[in-house]
Amino acid sequence: MNDDPIDRMLRRAAQSYNAPPEPPLDEMWDAIERAPGEARAQAVIRTMRRSPLRDPGGRARRAQPWAGMAAALVVGLILGHASARVVGVPADASAPAQATTALAGQPDDGRRHPLTKQYLGQAAALLISLPDQLTAELADPGYVARADALLLETRLLLDAPEAAAPDLRALLEDLEIVLAQVVRLEADGNPMRFELLRQALEQRDVLPRVRDAVVHHIAE
Amino acid sequence: MEIPLATESASRVAEPELIARVLAGDRVAARELYDVHAPRVYRLAFRLTGDEELARESTQDVFVRAFGQLDRFRGEAALATWLHRITLSVVSGLMRKVKRMRERHVPLEERHAIDHGADGADPVLRDRLHREIDALPEIYRVTLIMHDIEGYTHVEIAEVLGVAVGTCKSRLHLARAKLRAALGDLTKELEE
Numbered sequence: 001m002n003d004d005p006i007d008r009m010l011r012r013a014a015q016s017y018n019a020p021p022e023p024p025l026d027e028m029w030d031a032i033e034r035a036p037g038e039a040r041a042q043a044v045i046r047t048m049r050r051s052p053l054r055d056p057g058g059r060a061r062r063a064q065p066w067a068g069m070a071a072a073l074v075v076g077l078i079l080g081h082a083s084a085r086v087v088g089v090p091a092d093a094s095a096p097a098q099a100t101t102a103l104a105g106q107p108d109d110g111r112r113h114p115l116t117k118q119y120l121g122q123a124a125a126l127l128i129s130l131p132d133q134l135t136a137e138l139a140d141p142g143y144v145a146r147a148d149a150l151l152l153e154t155r156l157l158l159d160a161p162e163a164a165a166p167d168l169r170a171l172l173e174d175l176e177i178v179l180a181q182v183v184r185l186e187a188d189g190n191p192m193r194f195e196l197l198r199q200a201l202e203q204r205d206v207l208p209r210v211r212d213a214v215v216h217h218i219a220e
Numbered sequence: 221m222e223i224p225l226a227t228e229s230a231s232r233v234a235e236p237e238l239i240a241r242v243l244a245g246d247r248v249a250a251r252e253l254y255d256v257h258a259p260r261v262y263r264l265a266f267r268l269t270g271d272e273e274l275a276r277e278s279t280q281d282v283f284v285r286a287f288g289q290l291d292r293f294r295g296e297a298a299l300a301t302w303l304h305r306i307t308l309s310v311v312s313g314l315m316r317k318v319k320r321m322r323e324r325h326v327p328l329e330e331r332h333a334i335d336h337g338a339d340g341a342d343p344v345l346r347d348r349l350h351r352e353i354d355a356l357p358e359i360y361r362v363t364l365i366m367h368d369i370e371g372y373t374h375v376e377i378a379e380v381l382g383v384a385v386g387t388c389k390s391r392l393h394l395a396r397a398k399l400r401a402a403l404g405d406l407t408k409e410l411e412e
Contacts (some may be wrong), residue, residue, distance in 0.1 A: 010399060013346040014369050018355050020266035023259050024276060029251065031280045032287070141357050148359050148381070149312060155382035156305055160292050176382075183383055 007158065116162060119153050123175055126150060134198050147182040154179060235299055243291055254283055257300060261307050267365045268311045270354075274318065281310045297379060304380040308362065345406050352402040360395035367392050 126146055133143055154176045165170045181197045241249035261282050263339075266275035285306055286293075293302055353361060362381070366372040367388075378385045 007396065009345070010349060010396075011368055013342070013349045014353065014364075015348050016346055017365070017369060018267045018270035019273065020263045021272065023262035023279070024404070025255065025258055028258065028262070028276055028283075029254060029279050031276075032254070032283050035280075035284050092293075145357065145359055148383075149309075151382045152305060152309055156302075156309070159294055159296055160289075160304060161294065180383065184387055 036079075094126070114170070116157065119150075119157060122146075122153075125149055130178075133182075134194055144183060144185060149177045151176065151179040152181055228389050236295065236299060239290060239293065239299070244285070250287060253299075257303050258283065260300070261303055264304065264307055264366070265311050268308075269315060269318075270361065271318075273312060274311075278307065278311050278314055281314075285310070301376070301379045305382070308380065312358070330399060335361075344402070347408055348403055349399065350397050354403075356395055356398060360391050360398065363388060363391040364395040364399075 034082075129143070133140060154172055157163055158169070158172050158176065163172055181193075185193050185197070235253075238249050238253050242253055258279060262275055265278040265282075266272070269275050269278065280301060286303055290377045293299065297305075316379045355365065356364065363377060366377045366380075367374065373378075374385050378388045381388065
């Protein structure tokens with residue numbers, strides 16, 4: 001929308017699309033410091049254990065007992081979801097974002113973080129239907145959107161310390177390649193891309209390796 | 221035009237130091253980091269959600285997560301890029317939940333109750349355009365909002381989304397083409 005007058009007009013009109021007001025910085029900051037709710041508890045407690053943002057009044061100490069129970073419940077539910085997906089239950093398209101930014105830290109006992117397992121479960125579910133997409137030579141927008149979300153998750157995980165583990169890093173990098181190629185399928189609708197992806201998967205044996213690794217990590 | 225991610229703030233140079241201070245428990249540093257990045261995170265969240273409460277909720281969630289996991293931030297990407305990735309992920313999860321709730325409980329028209337006009341554009345075109353942007357597939361909508369509305373560069377968007385720059389450009393091209401096609405009748409009238 002740069003040179004064409006119509007494009008310029010559209011671009012000007014688009015500026016009012018969901019035009020944001022001034023951000024309520026102080027109000028949001030207060031909420032961040034309070035960080036209520038089960039989903040936030042784990043992050044806040046982790047932070048407070050390290051001591052940044054520690055509340056001198058002892059909010060962390062007061063929050064820990066109930067938050068610990070909530071965290072255990074959440075982890076249990078996540079593990080259940082991840083296991084269900086691996087055995088073939090269709091993945092919920094909303095799942096990647098829920099796992100998201102947990103950024104998958106390695107627990108102290110060296111086992112895989114449950115949210116990493118959840119991510120891997122979603123990756124497995126997505127890859128299972130990849131051959132169908134290639135056979136159909138039609139990139140389903142929903143499928144591409146899921147691949148896109150997972151690619152975002154993959155990048156986040158690659159930034160996390162857990163990805164320093166060579167096996168997981170290699171797996172994530174393979175997944176990144178595959179997902180990036182899937183995402184490109186929608187970019188120009190070029191049928192040649194399907195063929196190239198198919199050849200790449202076959203020649204490099206990527207799909208079975210990723211599947212095996214995913215199953216291995218989830219079973220870990 | 222928005223400030224590029226790469227030069228978001230003068231304090232960017234000192235950002236690693238700021239992060240270290242946050243990790244050492246410095247609340248002032250945490251607030252400073254927040255003040256640098258929160259406005260853009262909020263803007264993007266608002267553009268994507270179109271809702272003050274959702275934008276506020278998303279921004280809070282982004283920073284709670286970011287502070288909780290700051291020790292895991294390795295600095296391979298800029299902090300702003302990392303925060304924007306989290307933002308897109310948080311917003312996308314939130315919007316899916318909200319969409320499901322709205323489909324069950326709220327007529328679609330109510331989403332357009334807030335009019336932030338005053339851009340000098342034809343109101344009919346503007347209204348139609350907003351609806352057509354809403355209707356774009358999310359991967360196109362995000363790219364269009366980030367590039368054409370919020371002024372991110374293709375390189376920045378590609379980094380945040382984890383896709384190639386070419387993919388980003390292609391998505392933008394397709395998004396614009398879809399809008400032009402959808403608004404074909406109106407744009408012809410306005411052209412005359």
